[in-house]
Amino acid sequence: MSIDVTAARDDVSLQDVPEPQSTQRRAWRIIARNRLAMAGLVIVILWVLLAILAPFVTRYDPITSQDAYNTLSGPTSTHWLGTDDTGRDVLSRLAYGGRASLGIGVLVVLAGMLIGLLLGGIAGFTGGALDELIMRLADIVFAFPIIVLAMAVSAALGPSLTNAAIAMIVVWWPTYARVVRGLVLAIREREFVTAARAVGASEWRILLRTVLPNTIGPVVVLATLDIGNAILTVAGLSFIGFGVPPPNPEWGAMISEAQKYPDQWWMFVFPGVAIFTSIMGFNFFGDALRDALDPRTR
Amino acid sequence: MSISTYVIRRLLLLIPTLIGITLTTFVISHVLPADPVVASLGQRAQDDPSIVGRYKHQYGLDKPLPVQYVIYVKGILTGDLGISISSRRPVMDDIKQYFPATLELSTAALLISLLIGLPLGVLSAVRRDRLLDHLARLLSLVGISLPVFWLGLLGSIVLWYHLGLLPPPSGQLDRTITAPPTVTGVVLIDCLLNWNWTAFVNALWHLILPATVLGAYTLGIITRITRGSMLEVLGQDYVRTARAKGVPPRTVVSRHALRNALIPTLTLAGLAYGSLLSGAVLTETVFSWPGLGYYATQTAGAADFPAIMGVALITAVIYIIINLIVDVLYVVLNPQVRLN
Numbered sequence A: 001m002s003i004d005v006t007a008a009r010d011d012v013s014l015q016d017v018p019e020p021q022s023t024q025r026r027a028w029r030i031i032a033r034n035r036l037a038m039a040g041l042v043i044v045i046l047w048v049l050l051a052i053l054a055p056f057v058t059r060y061d062p063i064t065s066q067d068a069y070n071t072l073s074g075p076t077s078t079h080w081l082g083t084d085d086t087g088r089d090v091l092s093r094l095a096y097g098g099r100a101s102l103g104i105g106v107l108v109v110l111a112g113m114l115i116g117l118l119l120g121g122i123a124g125f126t127g128g129a130l131d132e133l134i135m136r137l138a139d140i141v142f143a144f145p146i147i148v149l150a151m152a153v154s155a156a157l158g159p160s161l162t163n164a165a166i167a168m169i170v171v172w173w174p175t176y177a178r179v180v181r182g183l184v185l186a187i188r189e190r191e192f193v194t195a196a197r198a199v200g201a202s203e204w205r206i207l208l209r210t211v212l213p214n215t216i217g218p219v220v221v222l223a224t225l226d227i228g229n230a231i232l233t234v235a236g237l238s239f240i241g242f243g244v245p246p247p248n249p250e251w252g253a254m255i256s257e258a259q260k261y262p263d264q265w266w267m268f269v270f271p272g273v274a275i276f277t278s279i280m281g282f283n284f285f286g287d288a289l290r291d292a293l294d295p296r297t298r
Numbered sequence B: 001m002s003i004s005t006y007v008i009r010r011l012l013l014l015i016p017t018l019i020g021i022t023l024t025t026f027v028i029s030h031v032l033p034a035d036p037v038v039a040s041l042g043q044r045a046q047d048d049p050s051i052v053g054r055y056k057h058q059y060g061l062d063k064p065l066p067v068q069y070v071i072y073v074k075g076i077l078t079g080d081l082g083i084s085i086s087s088r089r090p091v092m093d094d095i096k097q098y099f100p101a102t103l104e105l106s107t108a109a110l111l112i113s114l115l116i117g118l119p120l121g122v123l124s125a126v127r128r129d130r131l132l133d134h135l136a137r138l139l140s141l142v143g144i145s146l147p148v149f150w151l152g153l154l155g156s157i158v159l160w161y162h163l164g165l166l167p168p169p170s171g172q173l174d175r176t177i178t179a180p181p182t183v184t185g186v187v188l189i190d191c192l193l194n195w196n197w198t199a200f201v202n203a204l205w206h207l208i209l210p211a212t213v214l215g216a217y218t219l220g221i222i223t224r225i226t227r228g229s230m231l232e233v234l235g236q237d238y239v240r241t242a243r244a245k246g247v248p249p250r251t252v253v254s255r256h257a258l259r260n261a262l263i264p265t266l267t268l269a270g271l272a273y274g275s276l277l278s279g280a281v282l283t284e285t286v287f288s289w290p291g292l293g294y295y296a297t298q299t300a301g302a303a304d305f306p307a308i309m310g311v312a313l314i315t316a317v318i319y320i321i322i323n324l325i326v327d328v329l330y331v332v333l334n335p336q337v338r339l340n
Helices: A004-016 A022-033 A037-054 A090-126 A128-143 A146-159 A159-174 A174-187 A192-200 A203-239 A251-259 A265-293 B005-032 B034-038 B043-049 B048-059 B067-075 B091-126 B131-145 B150-160 B185-194 B199-233 B236-242 B249-279 B281-286 B292-301 B303-333
Strands: none
Touching: A022 A037, A037 A090, A037 A146, A037 A265, A090 A128, A090 A159, A090 A174, A090 A203, A090 A251, A090 A265, A128 A174, A128 A251, A128 B005, A128 B303, A146 A159, A146 A203, A146 B005, A146 B281, A146 B292, A146 B303, A159 A174, A159 A203, A174 A203, A174 B249, A192 A203, A203 A265, A203 B150, A203 B281, A251 B005, A251 B091, A251 B150, A265 B131, A265 B150, B005 B067, B005 B303, B091 B131, B091 B185, B091 B199, B091 B249, B091 B281, B091 B292, B131 B199, B150 B281, B185 B199, B199 B249, B199 B303, B236 B249, B249 B303, B281 B292, B292 B303
């Protein structure tokens, strides 16, 4: 990468500070023209709507409605996506399962992002021993494979929806802390930070009100691309029995239950398609968001 | 700074990370709610205070936590990761037994993703915005969005259950085939050392689907990064100069551009190898592949903390070592990086 590119990039973001509105509008125009990004957004919105509107989409309860006369039935007019081995409606479990898969996925990314913003912000802004401590901690968590560490935490705390989320948040924040720290190191040298200090703002206020808001753009892009990863991990953990415990519906858990029934394709195809398409939706949209916000690709 | 100073500095920096890693595994196995005594002793033994006392004394669990930590680290330094509660064997022996299968699977996965991803990424960049480029980009997006356990399940249901083309997802060899005597632990190599062609072909047959499934994500990323760095290099002045001098297009791509474009791809492949080795948990579970990940799920399910923490510790150490090697290679390969 040549030097002038970085200089141009710095220039653009400097100009952006007084007029954030126009940058956002321009970015949105770029994304709206991108057909893949829009397709991704629509897919994600559809899955979210299905999860939120689950009680209106299906009259079956995902756990207690067991149709004893129709176990392992293929798609019919009464059970649009078929039933599982205990006669539970697959559409109902898919809709309510989306609440767990998408909900935990988004929650983990949000929590990881907030912790990362705070720790990475403190590390980059204060420097010194605190910086060393926080970043070494991030290195340590990074070294462990996410699934193995989450499995261990979940085995220690016991399997439950909340513990699965806690286990994932514990391993999720370091990526954000590293990125935010890098951004803060550059921002803290800028004039507007000196200006804030000159008017007598406290260090905490400068960090929270002046420095961190300027890191939000790249962090949001990272988070959008990361939600897919989080959904994949929730589903994976549930698949091997360390995430959402049965009989609760969750997409990965549904695939795990379907393993014994290779002839009943509706049991494993629908939840798999749900995970696959929602992750792809987030990736399509996240890619476009990154391209639109990154001045180098304009 | 010379390269050797750099390596020594990086090695010294590993010490605090290693201490942190052992502290983490220690806290999860000794301090978190799950009581190791409850997990290891049966219900009847727990009701007998003298048995509990003797057990705690034997494993040093009656000492204060800092002392327990020191005992724990001393053990690790001598290769002692404790006794597995479920297999009743030293965890280190278990890991030695399960690791070769993971090594075999992840090496095959990396090879597959490099063999397909590299040429695909290069072609995709050279034919930017043509049909092949669109297909390659779609393939890489699909690759990184597919849940590996779902792909594995679909693959074995279609290719084994319905079409009968591949063996069932149950380990490295058919049950009817006698495994070759263990020399390296890597089944393919052991078969070759034993001149056992039947077993070799069978093992290869068992390996192909799990390795492809595990490699799908890496394949997606490698294609993407290769395409990206190739495009960047192809746009640079020296490539234009080479073209202007009349160097044939094929030579420009293979001799001039590819060398520089490969640096990011190789860095990525190194890092991916580290996470393949440690992250094959889901693939191994789907295919009952007797590797570290399979061992981890089995032991974590039984709250076997010495075992699961042993796996976590070993994989973390492998990861940071591979990371270090990749960083050093990056500096060696890329003279533009200045060490300061």
